[in-house]
Amino acid sequence: MRTHPVLDACVARGMRLGLDQIRAFLTAMGEPHRAVPMVHVAGTNGKGSVSTMTAAALTASGLRVGTYLSPHVEEINERIRLDGEPVPDGLLNEAIEAVARASSTYFDAMGTPSAGLTYFEFMTVVAFYVFSTQRVDVAVIEVGLGGRLDATNVVDPLVCAITSIGLDHQTQLGDDIAGIAREKAGIIKRGVPVVLGPMPTEAMDAIVEIARARGAEVWRPGVHLRRQHADDRWSFSCPTGSVTSLQIALAGTHQVANASVAFGVVQRLRGMGFPVSEECIRTGFAAAHIEGRLEELRPGLVVDGAHNELGARALAGWLAKRPRPATRILLWGMGEGRDAAAVLAPLVEHFDEVVTTRCAHPKARDPYELAMSLQDIDCVLSAAGPIEEALPEVLAEADEVIAAGSLFLAGAVRSLVREMDADV
Numbered sequence: 459m460r461t462h463p464v465l466d467a468c469v470a471r472g473m474r475l476g477l478d479q480i481r482a483f484l485t486a487m488g489e490p491h492r493a494v495p496m497v498h499v500a501g502t503n504g505k506g507s508v509s510t511m512t513a514a515a516l517t518a519s520g521l522r523v524g525t526y527l528s529p530h531v532e533e534i535n536e537r538i539r540l541d542g543e544p545v546p547d548g549l550l551n552e553a554i555e556a557v558a559r560a561s562s563t564y565f566d567a568m569g570t571p572s573a574g575l576t577y578f579e580f581m582t583v584v585a586f587y588v589f590s591t592q593r594v595d596v597a598v599i600e601v602g603l604g605g606r607l608d609a610t611n612v613v614d615p616l617v618c619a620i621t622s623i624g625l626d627h628q629t630q631l632g633d634d635i636a637g638i639a640r641e642k643a644g645i646i647k648r649g650v651p652v653v654l655g656p657m658p659t660e661a662m663d664a665i666v667e668i669a670r671a672r673g674a675e676v677w678r679p680g681v682h683l684r685r686q687h688a689d690d691r692w693s694f695s696c697p698t699g700s701v702t703s704l705q706i707a708l709a710g711t712h713q714v715a716n717a718s719v720a721f722g723v724v725q726r727l728r729g730m731g732f733p734v735s736e737e738c739i740r741t742g743f744a745a746a747h748i749e750g751r752l753e754e755l756r757p758g759l760v761v762d763g764a765h766n767e768l769g770a771r772a773l774a775g776w777l778a779k780r781p782r783p784a785t786r787i788l789l790w791g792m793g794e795g796r797d798a799a800a801v802l803a804p805l806v807e808h809f810d811e812v813v814t815t816r817c818a819h820p821k822a823r824d825p826y827e828l829a830m831s832l833q834d835i836d837c838v839l840s841a842a843g844p845i846e847e848a849l850p851e852v853l854a855e856a857d858e859v860i861a862a863g864s865l866f867l868a869g870a871v872r873s874l875v876r877e878m879d880a881d882v
Contacts (some may be wrong), residue, residue, distance in 0.1 A: 459547050464558045466623050468577040475607035480579045484586070484612060486564045493590035494524065496613045497723055497812075500601040500620030500642045503768040504655060504716040506748055507708055508621050509600045509719035516596055516727070517541045519734045524589035524597035526610070528578065531869035538585045545588055551592075554586045587881045593634045596732065605642020617726045618645050618674070618717050619653040623661035626769035639664040648672045653667050653722035655679060656715050683718050694721040698729055703738045705744045709752035711779070712772040717743055750868035752776055755875045761854065761861045761868035765792065770804045773862060777808040783857035788812045789848060790828070792865040793821045798831050801863070809860075810854030811838040817870035820850035867877040
């Protein structure tokens with residue numbers, strides 16, 4: 459499902475950080491967010507991957523698992539998954555209509571019929587509705603933005619995870635690493651264990667301080683979470699157990715750190731009685747897939763979100779270990795409000811040319827304005843038209859094309875490739 463009239467109306471309400479409205483609405487709906495055991499995952503980058511691998515291991519154990527991710531790459535259904543698969547159109551439409559009816563009744567009763575939920579608030583409630591009505595055994599919930607004031611922070615999870623901390627969404631979260639860490643640490647609940655990924659020392663210290671104040675035990679990389687590599691396989695260990703001979707399906711060395719966090723989360727759940735064996739962890743991690751993250755759509759064409767500096771460094775690390783073809787072009791499109799030059803800086807050395815473009819998303823930057831902001835980069839630079847025009851042009855010129863800078867751009871490329879392949 460690409461869109462829905464109810465969701466289109468929600469878009470007009472913009473973005474809102476805060477929990478009062480969604481919490482009151484969920485109470486009126488019978489608190490569907492309390493009907494299912496949950497895991498809550500925050501972080502600047504990697505939270506979708508950690509959520510996906512955690513859910514895959516749980517699904518491999520025979521559990522009925524819900525996953526809530528954002529944003530979607532092509533279709534709304536990708537945000538809400540059952541046993542790893544996007545929710546079917548029929549069930550998604552049923553949930554949207556049910557939440558819309560409840561919303562109309564609630565805001566009419568409040569005397570504010572023209573008010574309503576934002577897009578993200580509405581989709582979050584839809585996810586809770588699906589998971590409660592489908593009676594999943596456990597749900598893995600990815601934070602949308604930040605943590606403390608994110609609409610998902612109404613949940614009372616069994617385990618929390620914070621994957622990474624970097625500069626992103628500074629307008630909402632601030633320019634200080636420790637401050638951003640404290641915002642993301644807002645998901646930590648009293649007595650609920652927390653699993654952390656690698657991050658700057660100032661971020662780690664800020665999160666650990668909050669966790670200790672709330673009586674939440676913390677597992678940290680290198681201290682409680684350890685990993686070893688041999689013969690293209692990984693071994694992970696933590697205070698409560700270990701797993702050997704792991705293969706990680708998601709591409710990129712950065713996914714090893716994400717897998718370690720997911721392993722820690724699963725081990726915490728095992729300690730609470732969830733029946734996840736070592737073999738189920740192996741099976742889940744080897745099968746986990748998420749759209750738009752170092753995804754090879756066809757030989758010589760890869761898409762990746764890489765919308766911030768952490769993501770760009772991860773992409774650069776992957777490219778550094780990949781054979782360099784004769785001609786490699788970066789097809790680059792970004793959303794408004796980001797420092798394009800800073801994000802692009804780690805990537806330039808890996809490309810022969812950077813071509814700017816845009817997808818149809820309303821917040822996508824004009825490719826010519828984007829190119830002007832990149833005039834100081836040490837690389838051949840050109841501006842192309844919209845992605846529908848740019849993609850065939852660069853595919854004809856390059857031995858390898860990496861389309862990156864936005865998950866929405868990745869989604870547009872995925873759609874175009876499917877159309878191009880259908881026309882062959």
